[in-house]
Amino acid sequence: MTSDFLTISNLFISFGGIKALQDISFSMAQGEIFSVIGPNGAGKTTLFNCISGLYRPDTGSIRFEGTAIEKKKPHAIARLGIARTFQNIELFSHMNTMENIMLGRHIHMGTGLFRGMFMWGRHSFAAREEIRHREHVERIIDLLELQNVRDFPVGALPYGTQKLIELARALALEPRLLLLDEPCAGMNQEEKQDMIFWIKDIQDDLGITILLIEHDMKLVMDISDRVLAINFGQPVTLGTPGAVQQNKEVRKAYIGEEEQDGPSAVG
Amino acid sequence: MDMKRGYYEDVQLVTSPVVFFWLVVLLVTLLLFPFVVSNYYVYVANYIAINIIVAAGLNLLVGYTGQISLGHAGFFAIGAYGTVILMAKAGMPFLLALPCAGLVAAGFGFLLGLPALRLEGPYLAIATLGFGLTITQVIGRMTLFGGREGLHAPDLVIGPWAVDTDRQFYFLLIGMTVLLLLGMRSLIKTRVGRAFIAIRDADIAAQTMGVNIVFYKTLAFAVSAFYAGIGGGLYAFVLRFIEPEIFTLMMSIMFLAMVVVGGLGSLMGPVVGAGLLCWLDLKLRNILNIPFLGDWLETLSRSWFSITGVSNIQYIVFGSIMVAIMLFEPLGLYGVWLRTKQYWRTWPF
Ligand SMILES: Nc1ncnc2c1ncn2[C@@H]1O[C@H](COP(=O)(O)OP(=O)(O)OP(=O)(O)O)[C@@H](O)[C@H]1O
Numbered sequence: 186m187t188s189d190f191l192t193i194s195n196l197f198i199s200f201g202g203i204k205a206l207q208d209i210s211f212s213m214a215q216g217e218i219f220s221v222i223g224p225n226g227a228g229k230t231t232l233f234n235c236i237s238g239l240y241r242p243d244t245g246s247i248r249f250e251g252t253a254i255e256k257k258k259p260h261a262i263a264r265l266g267i268a269r270t271f272q273n274i275e276l277f278s279h280m281n282t283m284e285n286i287m288l289g290r291h292i293h294m295g296t297g298l299f300r301g302m303f304m305w306g307r308h309s310f311a312a313r314e315e316i317r318h319r320e321h322v323e324r325i326i327d328l329l330e331l332q333n334v335r336d337f338p339v340g341a342l343p344y345g346t347q348k349l350i351e352l353a354r355a356l357a358l359e360p361r362l363l364l365l366d367e368p369c370a371g372m373n374q375e376e377k378q379d380m381i382f383w384i385k386d387i388q389d390d391l392g393i394t395i396l397l398i399e400h401d402m403k404l405v406m407d408i409s410d411r412v413l414a415i416n417f418g419q420p421v422t423l424g425t426p427g428a429v430q431q432n433k434e435v436r437k438a439y440i441g442e443e444e445q446d447g448p449s450a451v452g
Numbered sequence: 453m454d455m456k457r458g459y460y461e462d463v464q465l466v467t468s469p470v471v472f473f474w475l476v477v478l479l480v481t482l483l484l485f486p487f488v489v490s491n492y493y494v495y496v497a498n499y500i501a502i503n504i505i506v507a508a509g510l511n512l513l514v515g516y517t518g519q520i521s522l523g524h525a526g527f528f529a530i531g532a533y534g535t536v537i538l539m540a541k542a543g544m545p546f547l548l549a550l551p552c553a554g555l556v557a558a559g560f561g562f563l564l565g566l567p568a569l570r571l572e573g574p575y576l577a578i579a580t581l582g583f584g585l586t587i588t589q590v591i592g593r594m595t596l597f598g599g600r601e602g603l604h605a606p607d608l609v610i611g612p613w614a615v616d617t618d619r620q621f622y623f624l625l626i627g628m629t630v631l632l633l634l635g636m637r638s639l640i641k642t643r644v645g646r647a648f649i650a651i652r653d654a655d656i657a658a659q660t661m662g663v664n665i666v667f668y669k670t671l672a673f674a675v676s677a678f679y680a681g682i683g684g685g686l687y688a689f690v691l692r693f694i695e696p697e698i699f700t701l702m703m704s705i706m707f708l709a710m711v712v713v714g715g716l717g718s719l720m721g722p723v724v725g726a727g728l729l730c731w732l733d734l735k736l737r738n739i740l741n742i743p744f745l746g747d748w749l750e751t752l753s754r755s756w757f758s759i760t761g762v763s764n765i766q767y768i769v770f771g772s773i774m775v776a777i778m779l780f781e782p783l784g785l786y787g788v789w790l791r792t793k794q795y796w797r798t799w800p801f
């Protein structure tokens with residue numbers, strides 16, 4: 186295991202008076218499932234936003250496969266092979282499922298303005314690109330069993346399905362690092378089970394490294410290789426699921442809360 | 453469930469024999485049209501075709517990318533003046549001057565797109581409005597552009613073909629409109645168009661999927677301005693004479709109204725929107741000649757409005773129709789179109 190896949194060192198970010206992240210450091214090995222846990226408002230999503238370039242950290246560095254990315258734009262980071270899903274679904278609501286996932290192919294397609302305007306016949310460059318990438322997307326649709334909603338506008342689909350489409354769109358980018366922000370939030374038990382299997386499949390079969398945020402402790406402990414607990418933007422502990430679960434502070438800050446309002450902790 | 457799909461079906465224009473049939477009917481109608489109607493209606497068709505081109509371009513910006521422009525009369529003016537000057541002063545042939553003027557407009561579109569990156573909604577509306585007003589002011593004061601006196605369009609000759617009647621110009625215009633609309637459709641169905649729509653629907657997600665929104669937002673402005681520029685270049689030959697007063701704020705607003713009334717973010721929207729509003733505009737100029745309604749409006753106007761009331765009544769009717777459309781069909785005429793399409797899907801087979 187090399188541990189210079191993703192390395193985050195001494196990350197700080199604050200919004201006005203709120204110190205959202207303070208001195209976060211960890212490094213991920215290629216191929217692992219690494220989870221970040223913490224109560225609502227702990228700074229988990231903020232960490233994702235820093236990695237995907239939506240926020241620029243005040244200080245600290247983020248290196249992905251040796252490249253410093255903390256100052257890069259989101260689209261440039263995507264091109265390096267980092268894709269993500271969102272806690273609050275961010276789909277293109279007027280597009281259908283296929284088109285949403287096709288957007289995930291954006292960086293792999295070559296159709297620019299001029300060739301895009303001249304899609305004349307199925308042998309034109311633009312048409313061949315569309316066909317080729319739609320075939321790729323269809324495989325993802327098959328994998329996540331989205332065939333039934335393939336041609337439906339996503340805005341009207343059930344919540345769980347929308348979460349899956351977000352995952353599909355992220356996979357279409359062929360990322361090497363996948364950031365999943367509460368992929369199971371708001372799902373019923375059955376949907377959760379499916380999601381767990383898929384996450385495992387994505388790790389095993391597609392060889393994608395996964396950084397996961399999840400409130401469901403059982404799920405986290407089941408599938409994670411390592412877990413980082415944070416609270417009030419500060420690291421609490423980092424280690425194997427077993428070790429983190431035993432940590433006193435984690436039990437107090439997180440698991441205690443989990444027992445009170447577990448399933449509703451959607452955030 | 454069909455296991456193997458032809459993916460080209462997803463993006464192709466002619467998806468069934470029925471669609472093909474209607475496209476052929478449409479084309480034949482368009483080609484025969486000028487031979488069966490009077491000169492006036494050929495002129496009306498030309499006027500509508502130009503507005504369709506501009507509305508299609510504006511729809512890309514407003515409907516598909518979610519930005520706004522109240523300055524498209526400015527790009528329209530750049531296209532008109534650009535084409536005329538490139539032909540008259542630089543001796544370019546029309547078919548070269550027109551796209552060049554379009555590119556100049558696109559260049560200005562790109563420049564206007566830069567501040568647009570920081571502005572949204574009402575702020576962007578005002579910035580583009582300022583641009584439109586500035587362009588006419590600049591043009592009106594520079595001698596190169598003929599100042600307030602305006603410019604005459606040179607004779608239009610394409611190779612051996614001298615285009616000097618509205619009927620001849622009609623064919624040139626229809627050809628270009630069809631071409632530009634097909635180009636727009638193709639663009640929207642492929643990678644670049646998807647990026648535009650993605651920015652409109654969820655710009656954050658679009659960014660994290662690798663869409664460079666700075667690039668695509670300015671590109672949308674440039675392409676939109678290109679269409680407006682081409683429209684302007686063609687318009688110069690409908691009027692045969694251009695002056696700064698033509699390219700008013702009212703014109704920009706009318707372009708926007710066409711797109712909204714037609715239906716934002718739909719391919720047919722700009723076509724029906726431009727068609728309806730241009731037709732209404734021309735018709736309502738003679739509103740007082742319409743039997744009964746005209747008399748009634750005249751009486752109404754005499755008894756309630758000031759002396760200029762009669763001449764403004766067309767705008768009142770025009771405005772009321774727009775309000776009614778938006779009230780009863782929030783999707784614009786596109787909503788009507790969707791239902792009609794559904795109805796005719798298999799007719800007459
Ligand atoms: N753009 C922002 N502007 C101001 N404050 C922000 C911003 N983004 C995050 N914060 C603050 O940073 C803190 C951490 O928020 P974050 O969304 O990262 O929490 P979280 O761990 O994802 O919580 P949850 O479990 O509810 O999703 C919160 O106090 C939040 O209000």
Ligand SMILES: [Mg+2]
Pocket residue numbers: 229230231272452
């Ligand atoms: Mg969060």
